[in-house]
Amino acid sequence: MQEAITETHRTQWALVVAVLARRYGDLDVAEEAAAEAFATAVERWPSDGVPVNPGGWLMTTANRKAIDRVRRESKRDAKYREAQLVIDDEPHEFLGAIDDERLRLVFTCCHPALGMESRMALTLRMVGGLTVAEIARAFLVQEPAMARRITRAKDKIRLARIPFRVPSAEDLPVRVTGVLAVLYLIFNEGYLATGVDTDPVRDDLTAEAIRLVRLIRRLLPDDGEVAGLLALMLLTEARRPARMSPSGELVTIDEQDRRAWDSRLIAEGHQLVRERLESGLPPGRYQVLAAINAVHTSALEIHDTDWSQVVALYDQLAYLDPSPIVALNRAIAIGELDGPAVGLSIVEPLGPALEGYHAFHAARADLLRRLDRLREARSEYERAIELSGNSAQASALARRRDRLARD
Numbered sequence: 001m002q003e004a005i006t007e008t009h010r011t012q013w014a015l016v017v018a019v020l021a022r023r024y025g026d027l028d029v030a031e032e033a034a035a036e037a038f039a040t041a042v043e044r045w046p047s048d049g050v051p052v053n054p055g056g057w058l059m060t061t062a063n064r065k066a067i068d069r070v071r072r073e074s075k076r077d078a079k080y081r082e083a084q085l086v087i088d089d090e091p092h093e094f095l096g097a098i099d100d101e102r103l104r105l106v107f108t109c110c111h112p113a114l115g116m117e118s119r120m121a122l123t124l125r126m127v128g129g130l131t132v133a134e135i136a137r138a139f140l141v142q143e144p145a146m147a148r149r150i151t152r153a154k155d156k157i158r159l160a161r162i163p164f165r166v167p168s169a170e171d172l173p174v175r176v177t178g179v180l181a182v183l184y185l186i187f188n189e190g191y192l193a194t195g196v197d198t199d200p201v202r203d204d205l206t207a208e209a210i211r212l213v214r215l216i217r218r219l220l221p222d223d224g225e226v227a228g229l230l231a232l233m234l235l236t237e238a239r240r241p242a243r244m245s246p247s248g249e250l251v252t253i254d255e256q257d258r259r260a261w262d263s264r265l266i267a268e269g270h271q272l273v274r275e276r277l278e279s280g281l282p283p284g285r286y287q288v289l290a291a292i293n294a295v296h297t298s299a300l301e302i303h304d305t306d307w308s309q310v311v312a313l314y315d316q317l318a319y320l321d322p323s324p325i326v327a328l329n330r331a332i333a334i335g336e337l338d339g340p341a342v343g344l345s346i347v348e349p350l351g352p353a354l355e356g357y358h359a360f361h362a363a364r365a366d367l368l369r370r371l372d373r374l375r376e377a378r379s380e381y382e383r384a385i386e387l388s389g390n391s392a393q394a395s396a397l398a399r400r401r402d403r404l405a406r407d
Contacts, residue, residue, distance in 0.1 A: 016062050019105070029066050037062035103212050107171070110178035118153040123182045125150055134189055137389060172219060179216065180229050180286065183209045187233050191240075192250075192390055200392035201244060206237055224276055228287030231272035235293035238265035249399065250392040254302045266297045288317045307337040324353040332363050340370035358387035362397060374404050 016037065020030035037058050051057040109123040121139065124130045136146035190205025213230045220226050242256035273294045276287050283291070292313045299305040314330035328350055335343020344367040347360070354360035365380035381401035388394040 016059055019059065020062055020066050029069055030062075032069060033062045033066035034058075036065040100212070100215050102208070103215050106179050106182060106212065107175050110175045110182065112174055112178075114153055114156060116178055116181070118149060118156075119178050120181050120185065121146060121150050122153040123178070124185060130186070130189060135185075169219075173223075176216065176220060176223065176226065180213070180225060183212055184229060184232075184286070187236075191236060192393065200248070200250065200390050201240065203240075206233070206240070209233060210237060224279065224281055225284040225286050227272050227276055228284060228290045231269045231276075231290035232286055232293055234265045234272070235269035235290060235297050238262040238269065238297060244392060248392055248395070250390070250396040252396065253296065258300065261297065269297070270294055283316075285317065285320050288313055288320065292317070305336070307333055311337050324350050325357070325359075328354060328357075328360055328363060335367055335370075340367040343367050344371065356387060358384045358389075358393075358397075361387065365397075365400070369400075369404065377401075378404055 016030075016034045020033055040061055041054075041058060045051075106123055110119045112119075114122065117139070121135050124135050125132065132147050132150065133143050135150075136143040139146060141149075187206050187209035190202040190207075190209065192201070210230070210233050213226065213233060217223075217226050217230055238261050239253065239256060241262060242258065242260040243251055245251050269290065273287075273290050276283060277291075292310055295306055295309050295313070310333045311330065314326065314333055318326050318330055328347065331343050331346035331350070334346060344364070347364055347367060350360060361380045361384035365377045365384060368374075368377035368380060378401055381397055381404075385394050385397045385401070388397060
């Protein structure tokens with residue numbers, strides 16, 4: 001029974017919170033009401049049984065909890081009278097340009113009055129259902145700092161009276177950049193989950209992110225970055241069947257059985273990349289990332305990879321997105337093209353910015369191993385394992401570390 005409640009919590013929490021937040025215009029009310037509803041479920045469902053429609057039960061219960069709180073706090077003021085009008089148990093009706101309920105909520109929460117990072121973090125929490133810890137890891141910041149950022153975003157919404165209004169068709173181009181960034185982070189959390197109590201790979205998140213980006217492409221068919229993100233997700237998802245060993249260990253791209261890759265998704269992703277190249281328009285960040293993945297998925301074996309093309313694409317990406325993570329990935333590609341010593345010389349200066357990022361230490365360990373600096377490589381593998389929030393990834397890193405003694 002507890003497992004059933006946990007699974008329902010995982011799939012319904014974000015939806016309940018986001019609907020109530022837009023209904024009452026107060027995120028704190030929404031979160032508290034949702035928490036009380038789930039606490040009631042934990043108390044009652046073991047004896048009463050799981051309802052036929054758990055999501056509807058939770059939404060109705062949370063709505064009543066929200067009304068109780070509004071009544072207590074507002075002392076029957078205008079907000080309470082407004083809340084009384086929406087006490088019905090029927091599903092809430094939305095109006096606007098978007099038919100899909102989850103996508104409407106993403107666009108609604110990505111309000112342009114908030115800073116980009118704040119709206120992304122808030123939407124990941126309220127709609128994506130990610131924990132504060134997972135969001136913090138995605139942004140490479142400490143969890144308390146991310147909690148403060150989300151709190152400030154809520155405060156701004158409340159103090160500025162920013163409405164939770166379903167966006168019109170005219171609003172979509174203004175908000176789509178933030179929406180794409182949120183969906184990419186949700187996809188990445190599914191591709192390599194960072195939560196301690198979650199599966200290493202969360203297919204539910206990757207599938208939902210792809211579904212929503214497909215819907216956005218129908219709404220904005222001429223937006224190159226929408227097509228680019230869809231291509232990127234498809235080409236990444238295509239490799240999923242080869243990413244986990246039978247023992248539950250993460251398999252890196254250089255060791256994957258490429259015959260297991262999904263050829264249908266690869267063909268669709270390549271077609272999208274070609275369409276964007278043929279458009280002649282300057283590519284954005286997601287389009288370049290998709291092109292990099294197209295190069296990787298075109299190679300029959302790892303040694304067939306056109307590393308010079310990968311490096312050239314990373315040069316272009318570094319111009320669009322001069323972030324330390326892009327610089328790290330570019331350095332790894334240069335290490336494949338020009339040798340580990342050159343790659344390491346580019347990786348080393350990134351240490352201050354990426355000290356808390358497991359992939360930095362894993363990349364440095366691999367380059368040190370190839371240079372036969374095995375003691376230093378072992379130390380870096382251990383640091384990467386320590387920082388990794390994913391059990392399957394930690395196992396793969398441990399295997400690489402243990403292999404040093406045998407090489």
